[in-house]
Amino acid sequence: MKNTVLLSTGLALALSLSACDRPADTGNGATAVGSSADTDAVKQTDTAFLAALESKDIAAVKAHYAPDAVMVLPDQAPLKGIAAISADYDRFAADPAGKFDATNESTAVGGDIAYSQGTYTVTYTNPETKAVEDGQGYYIVIYKKQDDGSWKIVQDVSSSLPEAS
Numbered sequence: 508m509k510n511t512v513l514l515s516t517g518l519a520l521a522l523s524l525s526a527c528d529r530p531a532d533t534g535n536g537a538t539a540v541g542s543s544a545d546t547d548a549v550k551q552t553d554t555a556f557l558a559a560l561e562s563k564d565i566a567a568v569k570a571h572y573a574p575d576a577v578m579v580l581p582d583q584a585p586l587k588g589i590a591a592i593s594a595d596y597d598r599f600a601a602d603p604a605g606k607f608d609a610t611n612e613s614t615a616v617g618g619d620i621a622y623s624q625g626t627y628t629v630t631y632t633n634p635e636t637k638a639v640e641d642g643q644g645y646y647i648v649i650y651k652k653q654d655d656g657s658w659k660i661v662q663d664v665s666s667s668l669p670e671a672s
Contacts, residue, residue, distance in 0.1 A: 545621070545652070548656075548658055549616050549621040549650055550614050552658045553623040553648065555567070555571070556660070557611065560609070561607055561608055563599070563600050569589065569592070569593050571660050572592055572659060572660045572663075573589075573651060573660060574589050575587075575661070576589060576592060576660050576662065577662055578591075578662075578663040578664075579663070579664045579665065581644065581665060581666060581667040582667075604639040605631050605632070606629065606631075607627060607629050607630075609627040610625045610626050611623050611625040612624055612626065613625070620649065620650070621649070621652075622649050623647070623648050625645070625646060626643065627643065627646055627665070628641065629641070629643070629644070642667060643667070643668045644667045646663070646665045646666075647662075647664050649661050649662035649663075649664075
């Protein structure tokens with residue numbers, strides 16, 4: 508139920524962004540609303556964020572978050588604020604088995620809010636069992652344009668996908 512509510516919220520944001528103006532096809536399955544400069548900036552920011560995460564460049568990952576950001580991970584309470592989010596990424600970086608790979612499926616921009624969404628695979632050491640586990644999921648990252656013109660993550664929500672049967 509928790510994942511349904513979070514995904515419903517993301518869908519509502521996506522629909523509201525797409526209703527702001529007439530979307531433009533970006534050629535990669537993504538739609539863009541608003542200026543092409545903002546769309547390009549968000550895409551570049553998202554690409555840099557995912558690359559930093561995949562390479563475990565945790566300082567660069569943390570720099571993509573607004574100070575009051577919220578991150579929601581499967582089966583965990585929301586992490587509120589950069590200190591809580593940073594602690595989670597520090598644990599990930601320290602995990603020798605830790606590996607993350609994401610595929611952005613679309614990006615949209617509406618005014619000073621944008622989102623990117625896609626799928627991911629992750630490998631990590633389960634802190635309770637100490638076993639290395641693999642997972643896959645869906646993510647939606649909400650960006651907000653900052654006063655300096657940069658785009659920072661304000662919401663980062665991930666949902667596990669069920670294992671194939």
